[in-house]
Amino acid sequence: MKYTFTLEYEIDSPVAIAVAVYLDAEHYVFLHKKYSDTYEVLWHDLPNRKIFIRETWSLFGFRLGQTCMTEYIPPAELLNYDIKPDPWWIPSIHHVMKTTTRLVYTEIPERNSTLSTLEMELDMPFWLYPFRRFIRKAIERLKIEKDQQDIDMIERRARLYGRENNSIYLADHQFILHKQDYLRHFGPNSKRLTPVD
């Protein structure tokens, strides 16, 4: 049985910054280490902007994890799907529930800020369906907590370097995922940092 919901809120930063922070994979296991402290690329298809990853975390002394396909659709769409527990034998809701997420950042022109829209589709068995709102709340809480860490980073960088300054992400020595595609849409030296398409 399918259950879909949307989580939407405004991020006080230009879309180019919001996308850059998402693609800045170097921060995943440090800033977000509370949620997962390892990140491993298992397979990738960079021309099609797909990266298959494994993330793990510690819970009560046990190491748990999941594998997931991530996909970037420029300029500002990010997908996660094929989420499976790893190792396969650990207890996980992903054994019985198929999760697909689509995150889209769109510009709010009047404030040069970002509307973050997360669409989630949960495909679950009938016996899990009564718990769908509980599952939704847990997912939303996790998303908001992680986003808040990113927002704190964005706000601090805005205070230090300026709200629209994405020069570090454009610098040729700085690694971000799918950088060529990012540059095509958000840089360099784009004042408003709006997508060209």
Add this chain to the structure above:
Amino acid sequence: MSLSPPGPADAFYPRPIELRDLRRGTLQVRDLGEGVEVVVIHDGDKLYVIREVCPHMGGPLSQATYCRKDGTLECPWHGYVFDVATGLLKDNPNERIMAALRRPSECFAPSHAPRYALTSMTYTVVGDRAYVSRTRGRE
């Protein structure tokens, strides 16, 4: 002994660091006034006063992890590890974590990476106080 800052008062930040309040071997944060915060590490006979901003992306070094054994600071945002004594970047663990994806290309040249270094602040100790100079030390 005078407890006034040496030289012109405006050469130093208004709030000195009280050395007696520092716990040895740990990272501590001090407000120097005028909105300036520094990371202070007092270990052995060494006193390090470091700007609270990571030279990589501006991360909050007040939340950094100090490894006393290695004498290093790890930034909480991207995990960059700096040698406290020299200030220099010692390790970027992402070079290993992201190794499969870090392929040099026309828009990514890892060999061009700047020599990131912590900004150490110069100070003068008078009695039990360290007065931090407005003139930055090593960058």
